[in-house]
Amino acid sequence: xxxxTDQLNRQITLAHPPQRIxxxxxxxxxxxxxxxxxxxxVGITKFCVRPSAWFREKTRxxxxxxxxxxxxxxxxPDLIIGNKEENxxxxxxxLMEHYPVWVSNIQTxxxxxxxxxxxxxITGRQSAAANICARxxxxxxxxxxxxxxxxxxxFIWRDPWMVAGGDTFIHEMLRTxxxxxxxxxxxxxxxxxxEELSISGCRRVLLSSEPYPFKEKHIAExxxxxxxxxxxxxxxxxxxxxxxxxxxxxxxxxxxLHPLK
Numbered sequence: 521x522x523x524x525t526d527q528l529n530r531q532i533t534l535a536h537p538p539q540r541i542x543x544x545x546x547x548x549x550x551x552x553x554x555x556x557x558x559x560x561x562v563g564i565t566k567f568c569v570r571p572s573a574w575f576r577e578k579t580r581x582x583x584x585x586x587x588x589x590x591x592x593x594x595x596x597p598d599l600i601i602g603n604k605e606e607n608x609x610x611x612x613x614x615l616m617e618h619y620p621v622w623v624s625n626i627q628t629x630x631x632x633x634x635x636x637x638x639x640x641x642i643t644g645r646q647s648a649a650a651n652i653c654a655r656x657x658x659x660x661x662x663x664x665x666x667x668x669x670x671x672x673x674x675f676i677w678r679d680p681w682m683v684a685g686g687d688t689f690i691h692e693m694l695r696t697x698x699x700x701x702x703x704x705x706x707x708x709x710x711x712x713x714x715e716e717l718s719i720s721g722c723r724r725v726l727l728s729s730e731p732y733p734f735k736e737k738h739i740a741e742x743x744x745x746x747x748x749x750x751x752x753x754x755x756x757x758x759x760x761x762x763x764x765x766x767x768x769x770x771x772x773x774x775x776x777l778h779p780l781k
Contacts, residue, residue: 524642527625527635528604534620537644538599542592543568544584545603548624551636551763552601554652555645563595570765587611592619601639624762628692629660632762652764659770665698666777672699672724673717674759675742677732680711693759697773699724714745725749728756752776 522534542563543549549568552561563581564574579595582588584606592600597619602612604625615621622642624635633653640649672694674684684690686704694701702720703710725742727734739751757765758772 522642524622524638526622526638527631528623530623532599532620532622532642534599534642536598538597538620538642540595540597540599541643542581542595542597542600544581544587544600545606545624546570546584547757547761547763547765548601548603548635548639549574549763550761550765551639551652552643554764555640555643555648557643557645560643563592563597585611587615589614599642626689626762627687628689629656629696629766632689632766633657636763652767656766659767660696663696663770663773664777665696667698669698669700670724671702671721672726673702673712673720673722674726674728675732675734676709676728676730676756677711678734678738678741681713681717682709682711685710689762690759693769693773697777699726717742717745722746723749725751726754726759727751728754728759730756730760 524532526532539560541552541557541561543552543561544565546568549564550570553571553574562579564578565582565584566580567584569575579591581591585608600615600619600621602621602623604623612621612623626632626635633656636649636653640646674690674694676682676684683703684701685706685708686701687707691701691704702722703712725746727738734753742751754776755772758769
């Protein structure tokens with residue numbers, strides 16, 4: 521028997537390396553692809569858009585927060601990979617009664633590295649995972665953050681305005697860039713008012729591409745509230761996907777910061 525520990529400090533025991541894997545998290549689905557698990561992954565969510573071939577071809581088991589138990593049962597998985605934040609506790613608890621479920625819990629870059637290593641171990645892809653971790657760490661070591669922390673707000677939603685709080689992976693990525701989250705004292709993804717924004721001292725506004733698809737037309741709305749701030753559209757995957765997408769994040773962050781360097 522093979523025993524592994526997930527990021528909730530739970531032990532998962534497998535009789536053999538998994539051959540039928542379901543991923544319930546987009547960024548971790550992409551990681552499984554990067555680890556070369558083409559044949560082993562049999563199910564993904566409707567939000568697992570990368571790689572595009574898997575999105576077209578793999579069976580979808582619902583969304584990250586509305587999982588279809590009947591579809592999962594039909595796939596007969598020998599491992600399910602989820603996440604504490606992106607999946608609901610009720611769904612994950614119910615799945616644990618029937619299947620081995622490995623759950624990640626990520627707020628920091630160190631957590632992400634640990635997750636990649638852990639998934640590499642439980643899927644028998646330790647070497648590939650170690651290579652990805654080393655490349656991510658090298659990339660972030662080379663990243664040159666802003667010399668002076670810049671007050672920043674990172675928006676994930678409109679109507680109501682919602683931002684990333686201080687206990688999120690997005691907050692960690694902002695900090696790594698030298699961007700000071702003006703709503704870092706708030707938890708998760710709080711809603712904020714125009715008045716709160718106007719007195720926040722924010723000098724840079726980042727409008728994420730996900731989950732709300734901010735576009736050029738929304739820049740003027742925030743500029744009206746914060747006329748002195750620089751308002752930018754950003755690729756949300758670079759800030760919030762904590763799998764192998766992190767291979768690309770440092771270079772993206774460097775290009776984002778470059779105009780102010």
